[in-house]
Amino acid sequence: MSSLELVEHLLGVGRPQDALRELERLGPDEAGTIVALYLRGYAHLNTGQADAAVHDAQAGLQAAPDDIALLYLLSVAQAERGDLAAAEAAILSALGHAADDADLLAQYARILMRAGELEKAGRVLATARASAPGSQDVLRCHIDLAYLRGDTAEAEGLTHLLLAEDAESARGHQMLGAIALERGDLPAAEQRLGEAVRLEPVHDEVADTARAARILQRPYYWPVRFFNRFGAAPTWVAAICLIVGLRAAGLELAAGLFGTTWLIVCAWSWAAGSRLEHQLR
Amino acid sequence: MTGDDRLEGLRAAVELSPDNHALRLVLAESLREAGETAAALTEFERVLDAGALPRDEAVEVGTAAAHAGRLQFAARCLDLARNAGVVGGTAGLEDLLTTLLADSGAVQRADGPEPDTHVARRVSVAEEACTFADVGGLDDVKRAIHRTIVLPYQRPDLFEQYGRRAGGGVLLFGPPGCGKTLLARATAGECGAPFLNLRIEDVLDPYFGVSEQRLHLGFDEARAAAPCVLFLDEIDTLAFARRHQRSAGVGRAMVDQLLQELDAIGANNDGLLVLGATNVPWDVDDALQRPGRFDRVIFVPPPDAEARRRILDIALRERPTAGIDVDALAERTPMFSGADLCAVVERAVDAAIDEALTSADEVPVSQRHVDAAMRTARATTLEWLRTARNYTEFANESGRYDEVRAYLDQREMRKLLRR
Structure with missing residues (x-):
């Protein structure tokens, strides 16, 4: 077995650090091949070294300027670095060689979404879906796009489609958890986010959200739930309007009682929020 | 200058600069040309030790070493050639080694089937014994291993009365760099059993079906050597969770094969302790952790x-x-x-x-x-421990990870894991 096959396997099983160690052992001839550079770039990308990944991809492209896999890698790495213009240039070069490639179109759509060009991303994704109707990558992009547009119903429907194809998609469960959280359905959010953590426990922020969803179900946290559900600013505006309205209607006592209750609820929510933060830590 | 003079000159130069591997290589080649094969092989071996043996020479040198009866050296040359992707001659050298090893009887056992030498080279019996005395601290872990693994070997009569047999599957897991491999070796030493190590590099092959065949041969050899400990280090690389594998490639097939070996339909796993070690138990295929396979898990925490x-x-x-x-x-x-x-x-x-x-x-x-x-020093285990906390909190319905949960719930740990 050649070392490159081992490297490929290590990358496939989520061990990019080990893959990099294997790549370091390659002789100079093998290390300079396009495959080795691609694998090194991929390993760098998966260890959070986007700059190094860009370097690897560019080195490979010097020898093979039209290599679609390297152009794709370069685009992903540039996007990871935050250079969306360079990422777009790389993916457009790749699309120049394979205009209907669904993976390339999905990557282009991701870049457009990050740049806030949702309409254009939608058009690109429509082309991608026509080209590869069964692509899970394209479906995931569609879900993200629907969520970014604020169309949670569509995002939810598409996520159920994704989970029907791949019941153990951590991202799918995470999306449903986020939607449930927005609706204030804490038990569903806890269940979905917990499943996402079980499948991919490395994401601390998802685990913290799942923990928060669990803790917030306790009775003590009802004021926090209340504010989370309706948002702090609208709730405050509604409360002040009600107090002013009651006073205007001559119901001074009711306005006073409501105002006092409101202050207690606010103090309670503040204490509960602090306690929640403490518990999450 | 005669050939002898040249050799003498080269020898003197190498003595003066022993770290000049290029020079030593020239000496080795000159000795080979002069027909001094034994001396040439000694020099080639030193060059190989220094990692400076050119890959295109590996097969030729390995063949000469095999003919000279230096089989271990020849095997190392073969490894170098294979790892460097040399195609020409590797199969021939492998065949030669197989024949010579079989002739020497080095890999045959009186009480078992004749093992396949191809894997015998890869699954090697540890040369040096290691026991718990060589592992500092970790007393709780050692006690757990002693109770669940070592005692059934030492007191099989007692355990048989309770319907327990030596062997089975045990999974060691914990943060990287915390002594899982050393503990596995020490466990084998405590059991007084041979220690066979099967790694992904020994198994993986790009050709269809060959990886599974190698895995099977590794298990077969371990069965022939039973009672023994078969150690699968970084078991997640062999049995990566199938849910993460999108294609039906070699990874999925290996998981299926490993399950088959552990279930041992048509094979006898008596006395075979399969010890797995991993940093990422959450990436090990769930099916492997069901009863009858790796049904015992032991947490190896960071050193005390x-x-x-x-x-x-x-x-x-x-x-x-x-x-x-x-x-x-x-x-x-x-x-x-x-x-x-x-x-x-x-x-x-x-x-x-x-x-x-x-x-x-x-x-x-x-x-x-x-x-x-x-x-500027930081404990690198903390990131692992945070991930472990996430996992045990949301995926511990069966209680398999109660031990690590209890460890993470300690007041001191909670303080350390606070971000």
Whole structure:
């Protein structure tokens, strides 16, 4: 077995650090091949070294300027670095060689979404879906796009489609958890986010959200739930309007009682929020 | 200049610069040309030890070594050639080695089927014995291993009365660099059983079906050597969770094969202890963790204070030191892995060397250097422990990870894991 096959396997099983160690052992001839550079770039990308990944991809492209896999890698790495213009240039070069490639179109759509060009991303994704109707990558992009547009119903429907194809998609469960959280359905959010953590426990922020969803179900946290559900600013505006309205209607006592209750609820929510933060830590 | 003169000249030059591997290679080639095969092989072996043997020479040198009866050296040359992707001649050398090994009877056992030499080379019996005495600290883990693994080997009569047999599957898991492999070796030493190590590099092959066949042969050889410990280090690379594998490639097939070997339909796994080790139990296929397979899991935590002290002692051994309070340093480094502790020592040594270079005196590594090194030192196990906390909190319905949960729930741990 050649070392490159081992490297490929290590990358496939989520061990990019080990893959990099294997790549370091390659002789100079093998290390300079396009495959080795691609694998090194991929390993760098998966260890959070986007700059190094860009370097690897560019080195490979010097020898093979039209290599679609390297152009794709370069685009992903540039996007990871935050250079969306360079990422777009790389993916457009790749699309120049394979205009209907669904993976390339999905990557282009991701870049457009990050740049806030949702309409254009939608058009690109429509082309991608026509080209590869069964692509899970394209479906995931569609879900993200629907969520970014604020169309949670569509995002939810598409996520159920994704989970029907791949019941153990951590991202799918995470999306449903986020939607449930927005609706204030804490038990569903806890269940979905917990499943996402079980499948991919490395994401601390998802685990913290799942923990928060669990803790917030306790009775003590009802004021926090209340504010989370309706948002702090609208709730405050509604409360002040009600107090002013009651006073205007001559119901001074009711306005006073409501105002006092409101202050207690606010103090309670503040204490509960602090306690929640403490518990999450 | 005659050929002899040239050889003498080369020998003298190599003696003068023993680290000049290119020169040693020229000497080895000249000796081979002169027909002095034994001396040439000795020089080639040194070049190989230094990692300077050109890959295109590996097969030729390996063949000569095999013919000279130096089979281990020949096997190393074969490994080099295969790892370097050399195609021509590797199969021939492998066949030659197989024949010679079979002829020598080195891999045959009187009480078992004749093992396949192809894998016998890869699954090697550990040469040096290692026991729990060689593992500092980790007393709770050693006790757990003793109860669940070693005692059934030492008192099979007692355990048979309770319907328990020696062997089965045990999974060691914990943060990287915390001694899982050493513990596995020590377990084999405590059991008094041979230790067979099967790694992904030994198994993986790009050709369809060959990886599974190699895995099967590895298990077959272990069965022939039973009672023995078959160690699968980094088991997640062999049995990566199928849910993460999008294509039906070699990874899925290997998981299926491993399940088949553990279930042992048509094979006898009596006396075979399969010990797996992994840093990422959450990436190991769920099916492998069901009863009858790796049904016992043992958490190997980061080294405790006693283990850290021993690691530091070893790391500082043979270095000039002055007044380093190792006990205090061990106390100051909770959750540091063995690798983290070695990194602290290396940084302290670097600082002492820098100082020696500027002062032109020998400067021993002192507490001052260690303190400076500690300022930037971090325990790398914390990230793993956070992930483990996430996993055990949301995926511990069966209670398999209660032990690690209890460990993470300790007040001290909670404080350390706070971000």
